Amino acid sequence: MGKIIRDIGKAEKENFELIIAGGGIYGIMLLLEASRRNIKTLLLEKNDFGGATTLNHLKTVHGGLRYLQSLDLTRFRESVNERKWFVKYFPEYVSPMSCIMPLYGNGLKRNSVMRGALMLNDIFSFNRNMGITEGKKLPGGKILSKKKTSELFEGVDTTGLKGSAFWYDANIEEFQRLIMKVLRKSVDLGATPLNYIEVKELLTENNKVKGVKCIDTETGEEIEFSGEVVINAAGPWSRELSANFDKDFPELFKKNLMLWNILFDRKAPSDCAMGLTPKRGRGHTYFFHPWKGRLLVGTGEIVVDDIKNCVKVPGKEIDKFIDDMNSAIPGIDLKKKDILKIYAGILPASESGKLSKRPATIDHSSHGGPAGLYSISGVKFTTSRLVADKTIKKIFPDRTPSGYDSIFNGIEGSEDITLEYNEIVNEKSVNKLKKIVEDESVLHLSDLVLRRTSLGENPKRALDSLDKLKTLFKKETAWWKKEKIETEKLLKSEAGS
Ligand SMILES: Cc1cc2nc3c(=O)[nH]c(=O)nc-3n(C[C@H](O)[C@H](O)[C@H](O)COP(=O)(O)OP(=O)(O)OC[C@H]3O[C@@H](n4cnc5c(N)ncnc54)[C@H](O)[C@@H]3O)c2cc1C
Structure with missing residues (x-):
């Protein structure tokens, strides 16, 4: 390439x-x-x-099931086609992701309504697997029983549980x-x-x-x-x-809408991504994403006046967010100290503050x-x-x-570096990282750690690996020291609390 x-x-x-x-x-x-x-x-x-x-995105490509709620078929079809594009041309980074939404018989979240929605989801996305390689195809959706729901998602709140909606979307592993x-x-x-x-x-x-x-x-x-x-x-x-x-x-x-996702240093309570609405609160549905064995939850949002280069979520909003998570999954007991990383960014909103x-x-x-x-x-x-x-x-x-x-022909392997979440940088990975430093306009240590690889997605692992990266940069010691301090600061500040 x-x-x-x-x-x-x-x-x-x-x-x-x-x-x-x-x-x-x-x-x-x-x-x-x-x-x-x-x-x-x-x-x-x-x-x-x-x-x-x-880079603060949720690392998913949604097919647009939620647009069916408002019968916005144009947006639905656009999202399905674009998800297909990502799955088709980036199979090495994008995979099917099973999703589950527990149903408690309220409003649209009733078994009968969701059964209809999943059927429409499958019908209107009839071409979702055309041209997609085996193993990357997205199966159809279905309604699961209460028993099956509890098997797939152990910590699910079973009080009033009627079953769940189960469908597939796509997950980007190496963003x-x-x-x-x-x-x-x-x-x-x-x-x-x-x-x-x-x-x-x-x-x-x-x-x-x-x-x-x-x-x-x-x-x-x-x-x-x-x-x-x-x-x-x-x-x-x-x-x-x-x-x-x-x-x-x-x-x-x-308007400026600040959105954020939080990565917790906790094992996800299910292998499926979960759409959960906390029982108390505003009825906002959060997405619990099992990402590289950790739990990534999104999305929180507030309207902000000021756009700063560095987006910082106010502490009280993080407290509210964590309260919501704990109300959505009884017994999960997430704490601020479990935060590994906060991903935040600004998106355009309407006058009323809606995305x-x-x-x-x-x-x-x-x-x-x-x-x-x-x-x-x-x-x-x-x-x-x-x-x-x-x-x-x-x-x-x-x-x-x-x-x-003709552009995206086949899987390119040579420049790729995909790291398991807890994998510490070793000699083999350093050699691959060397190619990235040489070929991808890496000017700073933080470019490599945060924006060329997923190293920084596990801040603890990245901090432990920094010294091994020194040989990749043919620069004087003073440059390295400054870069290391700056990268450490970024990794630590993004670790929240
Ligand atoms: C928490 C969160 C979750 C999200 N989840 C999803 C999701 O699940 N699904 C989905 O589809 N989307 C999601 N999004 C939205 C998606 O991430 C954004 O729509 C998208 O990244 C916006 O990209 P952009 O290029 O417009 O903006 P940016 O990524 O902000 O890029 C703009 C760039 O312009 C540069 N720039 C600014 N001024 C100048 C200048 N004068 N000269 C040169 N460069 C300049 C900036 O440095 C910046 O890099 C999410 C976003 C957030 C924050």
Whole structure:
């Protein structure tokens, strides 16, 4: 697969057809969609690829069962198709995930209603396994008896239990590797992704885009890149960037919704992912995800005024979240000290503070702004490819894409590093990590630990492994010391409490 080389000098001399500002999943999928149409594209990320909202995702690709509740068949079908895309082209990282939702005979969570919903789920996702390899196909859903429910989920609250809904969705085991695969496949197609470059200003001539002015955040140097079209895909910062470039468009991010998932240092109470609604509280359903043998629970949410580069969930919200978990599974007795890691990010919400339903795309020229400038803000990881495909098709209608089969042919093993959750870094893994450092624009120790591998998903293991990684970086001792301290700080601060 293509190597990501941070050659700023080369990019400065080029004339790009498209420049993307923001290297989260939306920017990365835009890069893929542009590159498969042979559009000469530069992606600029102010920190590291995927390091903001994207890496805080729940690590699942949902087929959209919940959209059936509101009979939103368009979103349902979109999610099913996109889940299939991930399972088909990333079988080494994405697997079927069994899900269970205990039913207590209330409202929509009754056996008869859920039986109908699961039937519709199967009917409307009839093509979910087309072209998918054996072992990765998603079986149909069913209603389980009370007895079977208790067998699959030992700690289930049996008071009033009527049975459970059981279905399959998809789980992303190596999130960081999946993102890198999309980037490296885009490089194969001619793309130029550069990390640690912050886009500051839009360059225009006669109200037409001609490039961007940036800062290399590693050196502080100013750089200009030439490009005919610019897409602002800066996620939570898209409004700010839009205002810098042209003007503010509140529809990009009407409100800021902080979302979080918490990884607990506890064995999951079931091998199935569980959709559970605490008996006391607001009726919010949480997703208990058995992830790499640990328990990942999401999603908590609050509206926030301020977007900080570092998203910190208020302590009292974590207390409430843990109370909810303990009310959802009697006897689980989760404590703050069980927290391994808090994953938090900001997503766009409506005026009423509800998660936006649809992505927002703005063609600035339709509002008197520069021709060739677009801003986009997406809501779901699952549909990021689809949104990118539609956006690029609209901007470059005459460009024909090459097919995904020819791009993602077969499983790539050589650059892969997948680690068991408790696996300590050893000589063999150090050799694999060396390839990643060489080939994937790893500038900092934290890039490797948090955004190229799942090492940092187990902060204790990562802290124990740091010294073994020193040989991978041919840098002076002072550099290593500083990087180690910074990475330790990140690993410790993300361990909550
Ligand atoms: C807790 C949580 C759980 C979630 N669960 C799910 C789920 O189950 N299913 C699902 O589909 N989705 C889920 N999501 C949503 C999904 O993660 C987001 O929709 C997606 O990651 C947004 O990606 P993005 O590229 O828009 O934003 P980001 O990932 O934030 O990327 C924007 C990037 O732009 C960069 N940037 C900003 N300004 C500049 C600049 N001036 N120059 C250069 N770069 C810049 C930033 O550094 C950042 O990397 C979840 C999100 C969270 C937080």
